[in-house]
Amino acid sequence: MNFSRNPRSYILYILLFGAFGLFVYSMLTSSEPTQVVALNTVAQAVMDGEVREIRVSNNTATIITRRGDRYRATLEPDADITKLLRDFGVTPEQLNRVDIIYEPPSQWGALLSVLGSFLPLLLFAGFLFFMLRQAQGSNNQAMSFGKSRARMFSGDKPTVTFDDVAGADEAKEELKEVVEFLREPEKFVSLGARIPKGVLMVGPPGTGKTLMARAVAGEAGVPFFSISGSEFVEMFVGVGASRVRDLFEQAKRNSPCIIFIDEIDAVGRHRGAGLGGSHDEREQTLNQILVEMDGFDTDTNVIVIAATNRPDILDPALLRPGRFDRRVVLDRPDLRGRRAILDVHVRGKPLAKDVDLDAIAQQTPGFTGADLENLVNEAAILAARRNRRTISMAEFQEAIERVLAGPERKSRIISEHEKRVIAYHEAGHAVVIYHLPNCDPVHKISIVARGMAGGYVLNPPAEDRMFMRKSKFLDEMAAALGGRIAEELVFGDVTTGASNDLEKVTHMARSMVTRYGMSDVLGPLTFGDTEEMVFLGREIAEQRNYSEEVAQMIDEEVRKLVTHAYERARQILIEHRDQLDRLAQRLMEVETMSRAEFEALMRGEEPPAPSAPASKPTASTQTDSDKKAGGDLSLSPLPA
Structure with a gap:
């Protein structure tokens, strides 16, 4: 308890301690x-x-x-x-x-005698006063439910600025304009420009929406209120709307300022979609936000910045101009953006001379800023576990595979037959990829278990792509089926290891037919209503807007595409059976192969010595749970 702020409590505790001392003294003297x-x-x-x-x-x-x-x-x-x-x-x-x-x-005798007689009464009065204070504090706490819980940052000592945010140049330019509005509003008002009311930051998880908001707070130099959307909603009726009113009242007293609402979809979902009627606590909170952002009072210099990764479920009234005037998209960074993000996260970390950040950025397509931060952290942890003073490229390579597929399962014990099946499975993927023109080159092959996979083939794209061609889809489908076909050709039987490959192939084929209009029979049409209802879930909300005859045609087209990919991959492996056998035998020996070793072997040359010693072969049997799990034996990044 802070006694300087509450002197009454200080005096109360002195009296209670004094009464306790008198009680002890009287007990000692009377004993x-x-x-x-x-x-x-x-x-x-x-x-x-x-x-x-x-x-x-x-x-x-x-x-x-x-x-x-x-x-x-x-x-x-x-x-x-x-x-x-x-x-x-x-x-x-x-x-x-x-x-x-x-x-x-004795001078104190009479006083002690009087106090001793009144000691029980004094203790009872102190206890009663303490209970009344506790009840009053509980009452104040109950009355403070309607107060805003937003955290206020003054912006005088920024911890994060725009220099700490990389890979989102367009978003930074949009938000720099908002910061300039707050710093020099006269420059814009003189031209008749109106300060924007709200900025909605949209993007997948991990792309840096909250980090960007913190950078805005550091750059603006104005009060910054930060709150989560879930903090508005409580079990009591009207608490959310009351907190919204209190938040905007605080903001108006400190204007110009910024309000940041993280995960606004917690209160900003589409109204009228609930199952409990219109008098929903969340809807009342949303109504109050709408009124505060664009009500009768329009002269306040308060900018609301909100972040969400679910813009499709937000209420249209929240997204209209006048409330959220701008929508800033923070997408997954491209190659140059990933390179800049890596520069930010390796600051202050000792890197070895062999570290090539350009190569790391090229091997991590689709990684967000959070993924890259985790990647650098994993590499630093690996270097520390290996008692190294610097982080080398080997740690970064291992960290990439850990993020993509999980840690190596070195303790997993498999038999020689299982190991041979995995080697031919991964070799089948790699050989088909090598002979198809639209597949990305193989970067690494391994039959060491990692995560849920018994083995994997890494073939990251050589460049970032925004669009996928039909020929690219067909080649990727054939490559995904290479592992299963290799098992059929060599062993005359198939295993559950290709379950994930079949799932990917089926999903790609159905997407080509129903979403991308790549079917020659059905033509450039999409099938299926993909609108999502808030409470019923995505799968239940999808409705078929086509007849049973069309559904049968869709199934036939999907089967045709998968069968075509299957025959292409089978033909390639039959023609290049010698390459399949050599590659599988090599994997049995070294367990892991790099791109240089793989391409040399495919050209019929003697592959160079492996960069790392192979782990010793294991000799035992795979557990029944592993056999039944049907884990994916290929982790090539195939498009969904």
Whole structure:
């Protein structure tokens, strides 16, 4: 408790401690083993020579015997102990053998006596006062439910600026304009420009929406209120709307300022889609936000910045001009953006000379800013575990594979037959990829279990793509089926290892037919209503807007595409069976191959020595749970 802010509590605790001290003192003083006796008994003891000392204080006489026992006798006010003893027959010679000491009356005796009598009442009053204060605090806490819980940052000492944000240049330009509005509003008002009311930042998770908002707070130099959308909604009716009102009142008192609402979809969902009627607490909160952003009071210099990764479920009234005037998209960074993000995250970290950030950026397509931060952190952790002073390229390569597929399962024990099946499975993928023109080159092959995969083939795209061609889809489907076909050709049987490959191929084929209009029979049409309802879930909300005949044609087209890809991959593996056998045998020996080793082997050359020693072969049997799981044996980044 802060006593400087609440002196009454300070005084209360002093009184309580004082009362406790008095209580202890009274207990100690009252605990002396004294017995009350009459004066005639004292006189008889003096005559018998048993009394050594008599101490007289106020109206009490304390008798101490020669054995050390203590007794107490009560005297009349202003009575003389010597005269009283003589009246009971004690001779002067007998009194001379006793030390009679008159102690001065204690100044605190009367006070302690009074306080001791009032001590129970004082303790009860203190306890009652404490309970009343607790009840009053609970009442204040209950009344503070409607207060905003936004955290305010002054912006005087920014911890994050635009220099700390990379890979989103267009978003930074949009938000720099908002910062300039707040710093120099006169420049825009003189031209008749209106300050924007709100900025909605949209993007997948991990693209840096919250980091960008923190950078705006650091650059603006104005008060910055930060709150999450879920903090508005409570179990009490009207609390969310009350917190919205209190938040905007605080913002108006500190204007110009910025309000940042993270995950606004928690309160900004489309109204009228609920199952509980229109009087929903979340909808009342959203209504209050709408009124505060564009109500009758339009002269306040308060900018609302909101972030969400679900813009499709937001209420249209929230997205109209006048409320959220601008929509800033933070998408996954491209190659140059990933390179700039890596520069930010490697600041202050000791890097080895062999680290090539350009190569790392090229090997991480689709990574967000959070993924790249995690990648650099994983590399630093690996270097520390290996007792190295710098982070080398080997740690970054290992970190990429850990992020993509998970850590290596070195403790997984498999038999030689299982290992041979995995080697031919991954070799089938790699050989088909090598001979198809639209597949990205193989970067690495491994039959070491990692995550849920028994093995994997990495073939990241050589460049960023915004569009996928039909020929690219067909080649990727054939490459995904290469592992299953290799098992059929070599062993005459198939395993559950291709379950994930089949799922990817089927999904790609159905997307080509129903979403991208790539079917020659059905033509450039899309099938299926993909609108999503808020409470019922995505799968339930999807409705078929086509007949049963069309559904049968869709199934036939999907089967035709998958069958065509299957035949292409089978033909390639039959023609290049020698390459398949050599590659699988090589994988059995080294377990992991790089791009240079793979391409040299495919050209019929002697592959260079592996960069890292291969792990020792394992000899045991795979567990039943692993066999039944049907984990993916190929992790080539095929498009969904």
